[in-house]
Amino acid sequence: MSAAHADASTSWGPMAQPAAAPRLGIDGSVLLSVIVPVYNEAQSIEKVISAVDAVPLAKEIVVVDDGSTDGTGEKVRRCRPLADLQVLRHPVNRGKAAAIRSALKLVRGEFVIIQDADLEYHPSDYPALLKPLLEGQTNAVYGVRSDHPSRGLRLYLGAKFLTLLTNLLYRCHIHDEATGYKAFHRNLLQRIILERDGFDFCPEVTAKISRLGEKIHEVPISYRPRLEDQGKKLHWTDGISAIWTLIRYRFVPRKSFERVARD
Numbered sequence: 001m002s003a004a005h006a007d008a009s010t011s012w013g014p015m016a017q018p019a020a021a022p023r024l025g026i027d028g029s030v031l032l033s034v035i036v037p038v039y040n041e042a043q044s045i046e047k048v049i050s051a052v053d054a055v056p057l058a059k060e061i062v063v064v065d066d067g068s069t070d071g072t073g074e075k076v077r078r079c080r081p082l083a084d085l086q087v088l089r090h091p092v093n094r095g096k097a098a099a100i101r102s103a104l105k106l107v108r109g110e111f112v113i114i115q116d117a118d119l120e121y122h123p124s125d126y127p128a129l130l131k132p133l134l135e136g137q138t139n140a141v142y143g144v145r146s147d148h149p150s151r152g153l154r155l156y157l158g159a160k161f162l163t164l165l166t167n168l169l170y171r172c173h174i175h176d177e178a179t180g181y182k183a184f185h186r187n188l189l190q191r192i193i194l195e196r197d198g199f200d201f202c203p204e205v206t207a208k209i210s211r212l213g214e215k216i217h218e219v220p221i222s223y224r225p226r227l228e229d230q231g232k233k234l235h236w237t238d239g240i241s242a243i244w245t246l247i248r249y250r251f252v253p254r255k256s257f258e259r260v261a262r263d
Contacts, residue, residue, distance in 0.1 A: 032059040032130065033109030033186070037099035038117040042071040045117050049079045052115060052123045057130075062086045062103040067093035097201035101194050112189060114201075116180045125221040129183040132217040139188040139214055142174060143181030143221030151225035158239045162203065165243065169250045170210035174218060178202055178242070181221050188214060193257045199238045200245040207249035208257050 034052050038045055045063075052061055061082070065073045067090045076087055088102055100114060111133050113126060121143070129141050149156045159178045166177040182205070192208045194201070209216070249257070 031110055032057050032126070033103075033107035033112045034059055034061045034115050034123075035100055035103040035107065035112060036061060036063045036115045036117055037066055037096045037103070038063060038068065038072055038076070039066040039093055039096075039099075040068045040070045040072055041117040042068070042075050044119045045072050045075050046079060048115065048117050048119065048123075049076070049082070049085070053082055053084070055123045055126050057126060060084045060086065060107070060109060062088065062106055064099035064103050065089040066095070066099040067091060095197035096199050097194065097204065098197040100201055104189060104194075107186060110186060111183060112186050113183045114180065120224055121181050122222050122224075125181065125219075128219045128221065129181060132219070133183060133185060138217035139185040140209055141183040141217045141219060142176060142179050143183075144176040144218045145179055145221060145223035145225075147176070147223070147225075154236070155225075162239070162242055162246070165246055166203070166206055166210075169246055170207065172206070172210045172216055174206075174216050176218070177206055179221075184209075188212075191259050193259055195257070196245060198241060200241045203242045203245040204249065207246055211249065211254050212258065 036045075036048065036052070041048075049061060049063065052059075061084055063076050063085065065076055065087065073089060079085055080087065086106060088099075088106070090099065090102070104112070111130060113129060115121065115123065125143060129143055132138050132141050147156060147159060159176070163174060163177040167173060179202075182202070184205075188209060189205075191212065192205070194204060194208075196204045206216070
């Protein structure tokens with residue numbers, strides 16, 4: 001990456017408007033599909049949806065309420081007047097990756113961005129994430145965080161280890177495998193069969209697109225980390241699952257997850 005990382009302390013207060021970006025897809029259809037998997041984020045979900053809606057891009061927002069029990073669903077329904085908002089609900093909590101899979105069945109955008117609902121990532125970074133895709137440089141863009149041990153040494157070192165393991169196994173030379181900001185050309189996601197349910201969407205999609213020979217482009221993003229005592233949902237078992245996912249998909253036959261080959 002050539003640009004400097006944005007400050008990790010960036011607030012969700014007033015921010016400069018994103019740079020102007022094209023409002024239409026290549027064929028005049030929806031340009032961007034934003035998938036928002038959410039579980040028990042009643043305090044932040046309305047703010048996240050509002051911030052996504054404010055980005056000056058032609059888009060659709062697909063929120064998947066993954067069995068929330070804290071009133072998140074009611075907060076999402078308050079946003080329903082938005083013309084570009086679709087809402088799905090899982091009756092029980094199935095996991096982030098399961099929510100993303102459900103949303104992928106509906107998305108129409110040329111490009112897809114995953115947006116967490118916990119205020120760690122700000123939608124003002126969308127133009128930067130989309131630029132390499134729009135210019136045809138790549139089919140996958142990852143936003144690299146300016147990460148610090150202050151967010152929790154275990155989480156910090158875990159993310160560093162997953163990136164190191166990813167680079168050793170797949171030689172993809174990236175800096176932040178576990179970043180929550182990932183943008184894809186929809187056609188790329190349609191080429192792979194996603195199977196995981198929990199937080200291991202990140203290692204699974206990284207492993208599978210790397211096995212397809214796709215090069216991951218990276219851009220710096222702003223990042224406001226949330227700590228465990230503030231509701232961070234990652235646990236040590238998620239790290240073990242991520243490690244296993246990375247190792248497993250390095251060695252399974254490519255034809256088992258490549259949709260074109262399988263179909």
